[in-house]
Amino acid sequence: MANIRQIAKLAGVSVSTVSRVLNGHPYVSADKRRAVEDVMARLNYSRNINAVHLLRGRTDMVGIMLPSINHPYFSRLVEGMSDEALDQGLRLVLCQTGYDENEERRALALVKEKQIDGLIVCSKSLGWSEIASYRSYGALVSCGEDAGERISSVYIDHYRSFETGMRHLLSKGHRKIGLCMSRYVSSSSERRRSAYLNALREIGEPCREAWTFYDCYDIESGADVMRRLKAMAERPTAMIVTGDQVAVGMMAEAGKHGWRVPEDLALMGLDNQPIAEVLGLTTIDNHLYEMGREALRMLRAELADPDDGRKRRRLEIACELIVRSTV
């Protein structure tokens, strides 16, 4: 593999001249430029970007921390980031963690070691303060939830989003409402739970343990929830569900048993995934694609003013109720 010194020698110029040509600098005479370009073409030269990275102290790569890419929530988010990254000339490094703390630390280590210039945190098990301690090594952005005082965030107001969903359910006359969520312990889950509980409290309904389900991430778990619901003596008339796929799993299983939605059970989804539209699922749109784009834009801004680490950026992505036919 040819290097810049060989190019210089063969072209009869110095390495600096080659470097100038490489980087499109002015003040290189046309004939020398030609000579250099000829040799480069002849040797099929390409510069070793790692030397540039070492010199510049950055790599123009950013990491994306998430539990798994194979989930519509995250892949939609990453699609947005990826499109924005293209515009910004950045590359994305996938850091699948499965919510494992050590895996998260390994992702953070990438910024400490300067393999990536920054990290977008889409999911985490570690506390924000441990994450924030890497702030001095590179840019950090939280995507999806407000990370508090120390980390810039593009986020959804999860309380408001569930409040909106609950209000719609109540407006349709539902009072016996069940809840279906992903992780039990997570700040977004807690905010959603509060919104749910507060709404119930307002109408004087108790919260029934049996109607709240956790660790539901995918279609299968939705189907499973439905089966458990079916086995109950007293059932809710509506469910508010984190993630459209889970709601879709419930719809599908309901259909198998001849239950009608919303007559026998109303369903409120979350995220407004494409499948929600096709199946007519009433849901809450979190504008994931735009949120992904904005997260990357924010990271870019953080990268741009490194010394100014005190000013924290925040951007709330508004959610939007999408009324269709399952409530």
Added chain:
Amino acid sequence: MANIRQIAKLAGVSVSTVSRVLNGHPYVSADKRRAVEDVMARLNYSRNINAVHLLRGRTDMVGIMLPSINHPYFSRLVEGMSDEALDQGLRLVLCQTGYDENEERRALALVKEKQIDGLIVCSKSLGWSEIASYRSYGALVSCGEDAGERISSVYIDHYRSFETGMRHLLSKGHRKIGLCMSRYVSSSSERRRSAYLNALREIGEPCREAWTFYDCYDIESGADVMRRLKAMAERPTAMIVTGDQVAVGMMAEAGKHGWRVPEDLALMGLDNQPIAEVLGLTTIDNHLYEMGREALRMLRAELADPDDGRKRRRLEIACELIVRSTV
């Protein structure tokens, strides 16, 4: 940011000793090791991995070329790669191309510039020969289709997969069968089309232009196909469909119009995505997760014997008919 020289000075040793400690080499006295580790901890030192990359000539990162991550086919594939990458100590760099040739060239350039050690090609518009010309700069693996004589491949026999699907359709008495695919021009599409056409020929049925649809990638396009089907005077009794999401879109739209599946229209999907199971879609399992893992494993093998570039690796992933209730 501290560097190895400062650590050495403060610990009262040479840089080589620090390097030895850093890399866990033997032959370092316990007390010096301690001294070095203390200083490292005190300065919160972390080595600059870019220097290592420059020195070693590799980065332990591999690129994944695909049109978009936000599609269940690709995200399932990448999930497998990502899990395997973790085991192998490699990182994944996302290269979303949207089938754009210049974007594909930019991805290939990453291997030429040594930013990544190799590239897994999950989709491409460029010809294989242009892609293969990058073989001398790094490892290349095709994932999903057989790339011919010059590039190692983990692949599906797309002909056989559709042949299997068609056989099943025929065995259920269908003769008027429509086709729904993604890109018109692509080697996998061509092989599937041959299988489809040959099966029709065998039973003496003509191929009807009106019953073949292209550029269907997602749920919405499935719904759209269904609407077009509905408007036809003469309709197929079954459709063989590339991608379960597309088939699901068709099912959903069929339901809206009161059509029953399979009585009014039988549906054969592809990929065996989770939603296929829940909706009872008959489909062909391509074992995408395993294919992703194997692709990464193969890339790893390519990386391991760089000088031995003539021997091409191949691994066919067998497909499997999953009979459920839509045919």
Added chain:
DNA sequence: ATGAAAGCGCTAACAC
């Protein structure tokens, strides 16, 4: 307009 030379931070061959 061009070149010489000093690094970026690290590893490893070599000498002791």
Added chain:
DNA sequence: GTGTTAGCGCTTTCAT
């Protein structure tokens, strides 16, 4: 066991 030193391939002053 430990230190000295020569690079890895490039960019960028600073002279000229």
